[in-house]
Amino acid sequence: MKMDLLFEVYHNRLKEADAERVVDNYFEKYHNDELLETVQDLLMLSLSEYTAYAVWSLEFGVIAGYRYNGWPSKCSLCSKELQVDKGFWRVDVTNEIVCIEC
Numbered sequence: 001m002k003m004d005l006l007f008e009v010y011h012n013r014l015k016e017a018d019a020e021r022v023v024d025n026y027f028e029k030y031h032n033d034e035l036l037e038t039v040q041d042l043l044m045l046s047l048s049e050y051t052a053y054a055v056w057s058l059e060f061g062v063i064a065g066y067r068y069n070g071w072p073s074k075c076s077l078c079s080k081e082l083q084v085d086k087g088f089w090r091v092d093v094t095n096e097i098v099c100i101e102c
Contacts, residue, residue: 005043010064019060023053048084056091075099 008014040050052058071084076096
């Protein structure tokens with residue numbers, strides 16, 4: 001069953017801990033071969049959103065904020081233009097999105 005997880009988090013219908021439980025449940029089903037779609041698709045996450053969670057461990061509240069208020073357009077360290085949709089970014093130790101060169 002599809003669920004727009006970030007919509008639910010952004011509109012305070014799910015708290016962070018509840019969202020984590022939902023994701024854990026989907027991953028458990030995925031690993032048990034009980035899903036016909038990817039977790040990313042079932043949770044209605046873009047590649048950037050899924051990467052922010054799965055690779056960089058950003059909280060869903062932060063990612064939801066990016067979806068609805070816009071992703072950073074410039075590196076927080078060097079101010080170069082970011083290409084979030086192309087994957088040329090990472091998260092630094094302060095949880096800021098920076099370009100891959102910083």
